[in-house]
Amino acid sequence: MELTPLIPTAPEGFRSGFIGIIGRPNVGKSTLMNHLVGQKIAITSPVAQTTRNRLRGILTTPTTQMIFVDTPGIHKPHHQLGRVLVQNARIAIQAVDLLLFVVDCSVAAGGGDRYIVELLQGTETPIVLGLNKADQQIQDRANPEMAGSAGHDLDQTYATLVEPYSWPLVKFSALTGLGLEELQQILSDRLDPGPYYYPPDLVTDQPERFIMGELIREQILLLTREEVPHSVAVVIDRVEEEPEITRILATICVERDSQKGILIGKGGSMLKTIGSAAREQMQKLIAGKVYLELFVKVQPKWRQSRSRLAELGYRVEEE
CATH class of the missing domain: 3.40.50.300 (P-loop containing nucleotide triphosphate hydrolases)
Incomplete structure (x- = not known):
């Protein structure tokens, strides 16, 4: 064949x-x-x-x-x-x-x-x-x-x-x-004649895990605005694919305890709202049901540390 x-x-x-x-x-x-x-x-x-x-x-x-x-x-x-x-x-x-x-x-x-x-x-x-x-x-x-x-x-x-x-x-x-x-x-x-670099039906070269993390970060930016500006990173800890549902565990990293409090909200209300909105976007991404569990972790001054940036996925690209 x-x-x-x-x-x-x-x-x-x-x-x-x-x-x-x-x-x-x-x-x-x-x-x-x-x-x-x-x-x-x-x-x-x-x-x-x-x-x-x-x-x-x-x-x-x-x-x-x-x-x-x-x-x-x-x-x-x-x-x-x-x-x-x-x-x-x-x-x-x-x-x-x-x-x-x-x-x-x-x-x-x-x-x-x-x-x-x-x-x-x-x-x-x-x-x-x-x-x-x-x-x-x-x-x-x-x-x-x-x-x-x-x-x-x-x-x-x-x-x-x-x-x-x-x-x-x-x-x-x-x-x-x-x-x-x-x-x-x-x-x-303005492009020169050239080959297909990717399969014609592909829309991005990024793995689903990366986009999942970005969808969570988007909801944080939309819902908290300037209260928790850019001191947020999201790590997808685990993705478990089952026949009926995809289970996703993710950690939101912030720099200060006060930011953690804002993200969690009174009685966990803000974290629940962020999770619910991100889950809806993820279900569109994978065309299936999603269970999403979020955790918040304080990592002081992570944006100032090259090693912490690298651990969280922010590296200087190769020239």
Whole structure:
């Protein structure tokens, strides 16, 4: 019996490559990748600096395979974890075939955007500027011409910023899907002919355990906001797959006793809410029932220690 290979031979003219998604924190990079691949693989949150590990999302069409590398938001680091995240983002810039620089066009270009433009000046990697959050630009139903003019003025601040480099601009909304077909076409046109790097039906190269941990961390960020900001790491201790249910045990690591108290909540109410919301997302991920048990553990100053960061899965990527 002849076996069908997991990775087929690409047809003539097929294009493929790795596309780095970069930008300031909270401009919608993870939302964009989730929408493009058609499945939730990266967590999103109103809190900036959500993404920590480089996550690959894979979009395969009949003519192209695009492997999106979601990177941490580029910012001035304030602790060892921040330095690791920014270093990983910088390495990703050099390791991809194409860069999609995502900005928030509902506000004018700012210092953070200029910092990234300066950072990109030395790279030979082709760059596309993506104007995200088009749906959030100023709307004035009573005077649509004025609203359109205001939106154009905001867009122009970015066009002026990158004018010396002739980077192509594309405007879209990662939330609604507006303009994403045009974005895909622009990205595809800038990739070289190449093979399938992954099986066509794969949407990420990350193991389920990693995504499970991220889904728990997402609910912590959504439900506690600034009370327990980024001093949280999640470790999946055990996954037991049974015919009717998947049992998952996970530990949430924080830096202070006060944060542990917030996460547990009165009578365990907050931990129960976090667990219930994360369990719902996990059941969508594995398409089956999930039993989730959460524990909270205090590990002082884990973000300042390279060894503790490594134990919790945050390593500087290999160049």
